[in-house]
Amino acid sequence: MTQITRDDVLHLAQLSSLALGDDEIDGLRTDIENILGYVEQLSQLDTSGVEPTYQVTDLENVWRTDTIDDYGINRDDLIALAPESKDGQIKVPKVL
Amino acid sequence: MSTISDFLNKNARQSVQDAIAKAKDNDSYHALLSLTEERALERADAVDRGEITGKLAGVPFVVKDNFLAYGAPTTAASTMLETFNAPLQATAVERLEAEGAICIGKANLDAFAHGGSTENSAFGPTKNAVDPTRVAGGSSGGSAVVTALDIVPFALGSDTGGSIRQPASFNGVVGVKPTYGTVSRYGVVAMASSTDTIGTFATTVTDAELVMSIMAGQDPKDMTTLPDFFTATTDALVGLKIGLVKECMTDDVDVEVRARTNEYVEKLKSAGHKVEEVSLSMLPHSLAMYYVIVPAELSSNLARYDGIRYGHRAQGVQTLAELYGKSRDEGFVTENKRRIMIGSYVLSSGFFDAYYLQAQKARTLLINEFNTLFSHYDVLISPVAPTPAFLLGENTSDPIKMYLADMMTVPASLAGIPALSVPAGTNGAGLPIGVQLMGARRSDATLFALARSMEAK
Numbered sequence: 001m002t003q004i005t006r007d008d009v010l011h012l013a014q015l016s017s018l019a020l021g022d023d024e025i026d027g028l029r030t031d032i033e034n035i036l037g038y039v040e041q042l043s044q045l046d047t048s049g050v051e052p053t054y055q056v057t058d059l060e061n062v063w064r065t066d067t068i069d070d071y072g073i074n075r076d077d078l079i080a081l082a083p084e085s086k087d088g089q090i091k092v093p094k095v096l
Numbered sequence: 097m098s099t100i101s102d103f104l105n106k107n108a109r110q111s112v113q114d115a116i117a118k119a120k121d122n123d124s125y126h127a128l129l130s131l132t133e134e135r136a137l138e139r140a141d142a143v144d145r146g147e148i149t150g151k152l153a154g155v156p157f158v159v160k161d162n163f164l165a166y167g168a169p170t171t172a173a174s175t176m177l178e179t180f181n182a183p184l185q186a187t188a189v190e191r192l193e194a195e196g197a198i199c200i201g202k203a204n205l206d207a208f209a210h211g212g213s214t215e216n217s218a219f220g221p222t223k224n225a226v227d228p229t230r231v232a233g234g235s236s237g238g239s240a241v242v243t244a245l246d247i248v249p250f251a252l253g254s255d256t257g258g259s260i261r262q263p264a265s266f267n268g269v270v271g272v273k274p275t276y277g278t279v280s281r282y283g284v285v286a287m288a289s290s291t292d293t294i295g296t297f298a299t300t301v302t303d304a305e306l307v308m309s310i311m312a313g314q315d316p317k318d319m320t321t322l323p324d325f326f327t328a329t330t331d332a333l334v335g336l337k338i339g340l341v342k343e344c345m346t347d348d349v350d351v352e353v354r355a356r357t358n359e360y361v362e363k364l365k366s367a368g369h370k371v372e373e374v375s376l377s378m379l380p381h382s383l384a385m386y387y388v389i390v391p392a393e394l395s396s397n398l399a400r401y402d403g404i405r406y407g408h409r410a411q412g413v414q415t416l417a418e419l420y421g422k423s424r425d426e427g428f429v430t431e432n433k434r435r436i437m438i439g440s441y442v443l444s445s446g447f448f449d450a451y452y453l454q455a456q457k458a459r460t461l462l463i464n465e466f467n468t469l470f471s472h473y474d475v476l477i478s479p480v481a482p483t484p485a486f487l488l489g490e491n492t493s494d495p496i497k498m499y500l501a502d503m504m505t506v507p508a509s510l511a512g513i514p515a516l517s518v519p520a521g522t523n524g525a526g527l528p529i530g531v532q533l534m535g536a537r538r539s540d541a542t543l544f545a546l547a548r549s550m551e552a553k
Contacts, residue, residue, distance in 0.1 A: 015440040016395065018433055019421030031434050031495050038496055039384040039476030042454050045461065052456030053463060055290055057277045062319045076181045083409035092404055093416050
């Protein structure tokens with residue numbers, strides 16, 4: 001069965017952009033190990049020559065005309081949703 | 097319990113005031129996160145003045161709080177979106193409003209619809225409508241409870257793996273998960289894009305079908321919606337071939353759940369239908385597929401919550417990476433994090449083929465098996481869940497035990513087929529038990545007709 005270490009949890013948290021608190025790491029380690037242990041049963045299934053299913057719409061190539069649509073939403077309303085903004089721009093911490 | 101027709105041609109302001117008063121009286125169930133009283137009363141007055149007309153004119157309803165709707169924040173029961181005021185409305189809500197329906201409030205759910213009991217809400221659990229020491233089911237627990245408490249005649253939910261059907265069963269109301277693609281998902285907080293569907297709770301099959309017929313149809317804002325196929329039927333069905341899924345009737349399943357299911361089967365036979373036991377051998381593996389595919393998809397969908405454009409932003413951070421990490425840590429509940437991290441694991445290089453690809457191949461085997469069954473049978477029947485509503489707190493320490501409550505509902509989600517949850521009596525303690533009717537893709541109308549014909553029996 002897949003063993004998940006504390007370091008694995010921290011790596012997954014980093015991949016997931018989650019700054020986990022120390023108090024959550026051990027619990028998540030156990031849970032993730034148990035869940036991966038449960039889903040490992042899929043390896044018993046013979047899927048040789050089977051195509052994967054990625055969607056179940058049975059639709060393909062749904063086209064639309066290439067026109068601009070603002071969906072009835074204006075820019076100011078969207079900017080207003082940002083936690084911090086200034087002069088119609090969204091503020092973020094420095095990137096570099 | 098009241099039905100939609102009880103509200104037609106009545107004073108809409110009175111209906112809305114009554115519903116809101118009843119919601120406030122039942123506050124202890126914690127089924128609603130917010131009321132949209134001001135906007136609801138404005139719309140009610142417009143109905144009473146004859147300015148708004150339609151098939152649902154003046155009928156109050158509730159939406160699960162992952163539907164973008166005006167009048168109150170759309171929180172998805174998370175601190176991430178606690179103050180998010182939607183700049184648009186979900187297509188499903190718009191279509192109901194266009195027929196005169198009036199949204200009076202927004203229902204509790206597991207945060208971001210991750211869960212099967214509504215205990216993962218960042219704002220506290222919803223209590224079962226019949227026994228408040230038990231769970232409402234989930235993730236659409238609040239919507240099920242407001243319907244079962246007769247606060248409104250219908251309430252919207254979303255169903256990704258059983259999130260409408262299981263709480264419908266736990267609270268004794270009708271729950272609909274339509275064919276994948278029936279109802280637009282535009283304006284509904286995304287979870288797992290290949291299985292997310294929009295449906296409803298109602299007190300009768302007829303009402304559920306009416307609501308679905310109004311919401312259904314192609315939407316240019318959701319390219320996965322199917323060309324219109326949904327037409328409500330009134331034809332009585334005779335002599336259907338129905339398969340009882342034997343993998344859902346094992347000794348592991350609560351004895352009274354099996355007994356109520358068998359009684360429903362007997363009634364189907366008395367009504368002239370032919371019922372045989374069938375095998376869906378992939379069913380025992382479905383939950384494993386689901387808990388690979390769905391975390392993979394939701395980990396991608398929830399990447400958008402970064403604390404930048406909307407939603408919770410952590411304070412006191414220096415760098416962009418810290419902003420992302422802390423905002424997400426503070427804005428998500430533990431179950432959200434658990435699923436996101438499982439998703440990151442199964443999609444990561446080195447594990448992708450063994451987990452994600454293998455699960456999607458297994459999904460093909462499941463769909464093939466359904467297709468074979470539906471070439472011989474019109475409808476499949478099973479219980480909705482292995483047990484009636486469990487106690488609050490009973491499964492919270494063990495995620496796998498919680499996930500097992502979805503065992504019978506996830507196959508229809510993975511295959512994109514329609515499934516109804518209909519009341520089938522109670523256990524000795526009075527707890528509701530539901531049965532599930534499943535059909536081939538686009539056979540929603542057959543399921544409604546069958547369920548309606550059985551309702552009076």
